[in-house]
Amino acid sequence: MPRRSLAPVFLLLGSLALTAACSTGSPPADSAPSPDGPSRTRGNDTGSQADLTKLKGVNIVSDSSTDRSCPWATSYPDVPGAGAITAAMKKDVKVRLAGFLGEDVGGPPSCGGADGSQGPELNVSFSFLVSSGDVLGVRLTTVDRTSNADGTDTRAYWYDGAAKKYRPSFGLIADGSRDAFVSALKKRLEKREGVTPETVDAALNDQENRDAYLDDMAFTADGDLEVDFDRGTVGVPPAGRISVTLPKTTVTPWLSDFGSRAQKQTTDPDDKLDLGATHTPAPTVAAQPDPGEDTTDCSKAKCIALTFDDGPATPETGTLLKYLAQYKARATFFVVGQNVATHPDIVRAEVQSGHEVANHSWNHPVLTNLTSAQIRSQLQRTSAAIKAATGKEPTLFRPPYGAIDGKVRAATSLSPVLWDVDTLDWKFHDPAKVARTVISQAKPNDVVLIHDIHPASVAAVPEVLRTLTARGYHFVTVSHLRATL
Numbered sequence: 445m446p447r448r449s450l451a452p453v454f455l456l457l458g459s460l461a462l463t464a465a466c467s468t469g470s471p472p473a474d475s476a477p478s479p480d481g482p483s484r485t486r487g488n489d490t491g492s493q494a495d496l497t498k499l500k501g502v503n504i505v506s507d508s509s510t511d512r513s514c515p516w517a518t519s520y521p522d523v524p525g526a527g528a529i530t531a532a533m534k535k536d537v538k539v540r541l542a543g544f545l546g547e548d549v550g551g552p553p554s555c556g557g558a559d560g561s562q563g564p565e566l567n568v569s570f571s572f573l574v575s576s577g578d579v580l581g582v583r584l585t586t587v588d589r590t591s592n593a594d595g596t597d598t599r600a601y602w603y604d605g606a607a608k609k610y611r612p613s614f615g616l617i618a619d620g621s622r623d624a625f626v627s628a629l630k631k632r633l634e635k636r637e638g639v640t641p642e643t644v645d646a647a648l649n650d651q652e653n654r655d656a657y658l659d660d661m662a663f664t665a666d667g668d669l670e671v672d673f674d675r676g677t678v679g680v681p682p683a684g685r686i687s688v689t690l691p692k693t694t695v696t697p698w699l700s701d702f703g704s705r706a707q708k709q710t711t712d713p714d715d716k717l718d719l720g721a722t723h724t725p726a727p728t729v730a731a732q733p734d735p736g737e738d739t740t741d742c743s744k745a746k747c748i749a750l751t752f753d754d755g756p757a758t759p760e761t762g763t764l765l766k767y768l769a770q771y772k773a774r775a776t777f778f779v780v781g782q783n784v785a786t787h788p789d790i791v792r793a794e795v796q797s798g799h800e801v802a803n804h805s806w807n808h809p810v811l812t813n814l815t816s817a818q819i820r821s822q823l824q825r826t827s828a829a830i831k832a833a834t835g836k837e838p839t840l841f842r843p844p845y846g847a848i849d850g851k852v853r854a855a856t857s858l859s860p861v862l863w864d865v866d867t868l869d870w871k872f873h874d875p876a877k878v879a880r881t882v883i884s885q886a887k888p889n890d891v892v893l894i895h896d897i898h899p900a901s902v903a904a905v906p907e908v909l910r911t912l913t914a915r916g917y918h919f920v921t922v923s924h925l926r927a928t929l
Contacts, residue, residue, distance in 0.1 A: 494572035494581070496786055498717040499523065504783050505534070506754055506897045508808055509870050512845045514555035516544060516566040517754075517808035519782065525719030526580050528610035529603035533584060536599070537568050540586055555590075565589040569782060569807035573662045576713035578605030578720075579706045581662060589813065596685065597674050598660045604702045605719040613661035614654060616669070616703035625698045626654070629671060629688055638683025647678045663710040667692035728789045729762035731796035732769035740918045742928040746888040748912060749922045750775040750905075751863065752896040753804055753842065756783055756790035760902045765797050767902070771909040773919035775799050777896070778842040778861070781806035781826030788833035795834045800921035803827055803841035803858055812847045819855040827858070840922060861922050863893040869901040878904035883911050889925060 501524040508517035518541060520533040541547075544566040546554030555564045566588050573581030580603040589595045602611040617625045626648050633639050647657045660672040673679070673686045692707075699707060740747060755761045756779060768775055777794050779801055784791050794801050805811065805822045814822065823841055831837050841858040848860055867881045878901055882892055894901050909919070920928075 494575040495713065496572060496575065498575050498713075498715075499572070499786065500717070501721070501723075502786060503758055504786055504897075505530075506757065506780070506783070507870065508754060508844070508895075510845060510866055510868070510893065512847060514545075514564060515810050515845045515847070516541060517844065518566075518568040519780075519807065520568070520570050520584060521572070521582060521786070523575075523580055523603075523717075523719065524723060525605065525721030526603040528608070529580060529582065529601050532610045533570075533582065533601055536584070540568060540588070541566065544588060544590070563589065563810070563813070565810045565813060567807065567809050571782070573600060574706060574709050574713070575717045576709040577705065577716075578718060579603070579702075579709040580605070580717065580719060581706065581710075583660065583662070587809065598672055600660045600662050602702070602706065603719065604705075606705070607702070608720065611702055612655050612659065614658045616661055616700060616706060617698050618700040618703070621698035622651075622654070625690075625695070628690060628694065632688045632690070633678055633686070636679065636683070636686060638679040639686070640680070643680065644678050647673075663707050664689070665711060667696070667707050667711045669695045669707075729756075729758065729765065729793045731793040732765050732798075734796065734798040735769075735772040735774065736798070738774060738920060738924050740920055740924070740928065742889060742918070742920060742925050746915075746917045747920045747925055747928075748886055748888070748917050749891045749925045750894065750908075750919055751778060751842070751861070751891055751922065752776070752894050753778045754780055754783075754808065755896040756787045756794070757897040758787060758790065760899055761787075761790050761794070761896050764896050764902045764905060765793060765799075767905045767909065768799070768919075769797060770906075771913055771919065773909055773913075774921050774924070775919065776802055776840070776861075776922045778802045778804035778840075779826070779830065780804050780808055781822075781829045784826065784829040784833055788829070791830060791833040795836065800840075800923055801830055801834060801836070801838060802861065802922070803830065803838045805841075805844055808844045810845055810847045811843050811852045812849050816851055816855050819852055823856045823858060861891065864890040865892045867892070867894050867901070867904075869895055869898055869904075873898060873900040875900050875903040875907070879907040879911075882908045886912070886917075888917075889929060891922060891925070 503522040504519060505522050506519040509515060518537050520537055522530045568584055568586045571583050573583055582601045584599050586597045587595050600613045602615060604611050630644055630648065633644050648654060657677055658671065662670055664670060669690045671688045675681055675685050679686050752775060755777060777799060779791060791801055803823055803826045806826050809822065811819050811822065827838055839859060840861050841856065842861050843852060846862050865882060865885045867878045869878045886892055896902055
């Protein structure tokens with residue numbers, strides 16, 4: 445397993461400061477500048493348009509591996525009252541992961557079947573489009589680097605709170621207006637470079653398959669409707685991903701009842717989201733007592749740095765904070781930006797409880813597969829979300845899967861942190877096994893990798909704290925460990 449890097453990295457920050465857009469109607473950080481240009485989503489760097497303060501009780505369903513030879517990470521939201529949309533996303537994510545791992549055909553894991561030019565990788569991330577009134581919109585962005593196209597697929601999922609039903613994107617258009625809507629799309633597409641009548645007809649003439657091709661539609665802040673097409677669907681692959689925008693005045697007469705409400709909640713959102721949830725949202729995570737200044741000298745005492753990746757998660761992170769407080773143990777949380785934007789209160793509680801919060805990218809990609817600009821965006825947007833939640837800029841980052849090279853180091857001034865002990869808790873969801881791994885393998889001054897998105901991993905922490913405390917260990921943050929060695 446990779447070893448940690450204890451030496452700080454002093455490199456100049458690049459330009460291109462991209463931050464996550466969290467206000468209603470704001471474009472994602474990678475939006476195309478023109479209306480009918482490349483698709484708004486590029487690579488696996490997604491943003492958020494909705495006002496996330498309206499989301500109460502949301503749970504981010506995340507999973508990932510730490511296997512650098514077969515890296516995968518999936519994430520989607522579970523919003524109270526919107527079980528049908530959650531079920532649709534869960535089903536699609538499950539199918540994609542099974543296909544990537546080769547589980548859909550049986551036999552040993554194939555990790556995409558064959559290595560892509562940059563190595564295999566599957567990443568499924570999310571962004572909220574609308575969370576207002578009785579309308580919820582979520583976009584999942586999938587990057588599969590073993591794909592024959594560009595590996596990027598986007599899909600918008602809609603939930604109609606009034607009807608309590610999941611709606612695909614084409615559900616924004618009234619049944620009787622769909623032919624007129626498709627004709628307008630064809631007209632906008634006909635003069636686009638790389639688009640031919642044959643490719644458009646193949647995608648849009650078959651009424652039974654339209655849902656599959658028209659699967660990413662969302663409104664702008666002005667009420668226009670943007671339709672995104674994956675590479676190779678309505679154009680030849682070299683043309684890339686294609687986006688078409690239909691003006692509000694054109695598209696409004698064609699909208700279904702739900703489409704009209706989705707448009708209104710995008711342009712003029714209500715003060716709250718009400719999907720008729722039958723259960724009470726989880727309470728805000730409370731901060732635990734700060735143990736105060738840490739005077740431990742790790743050059744003399746036995747220290748261990750527990751680190752927790754991929755959160756924050758609810759209720760797991762809140763439970764973990766209580767366990768750590770019982771032993772006055774400090775830890776370092778390597779948080780994922782899209783989760784920070786959804787749960788800033790939990791990140792604040794981590795800092796207020798005396799812990800360290802560090803950067804783990806926006807949505808857990810293999811950073812070495814990205815361009816320098818994408819790496820900067822991944823890290824800078826996450827740092828901005830952490831600062832917005834806590835008032836403090838992080839100084840450390842952990843590259844997902846431990847994948848780091850000179851390009852990644854040059855893209856940030858954050859200091860990288862790897863690990864000494866990998867619990868493999870993503871593979872073995874067994875509290876006793878996780879605890880045994882830490883207790884048997886950890887040595888003084890080691891950095892231990894655990895994930896606070898897994899209930900079994902959090903359940904293992906009390907035994908780790910109890911046993912190692914009895915053996916004379918002190919639990920410190922990574923920064924404190926570095927500073928005192």
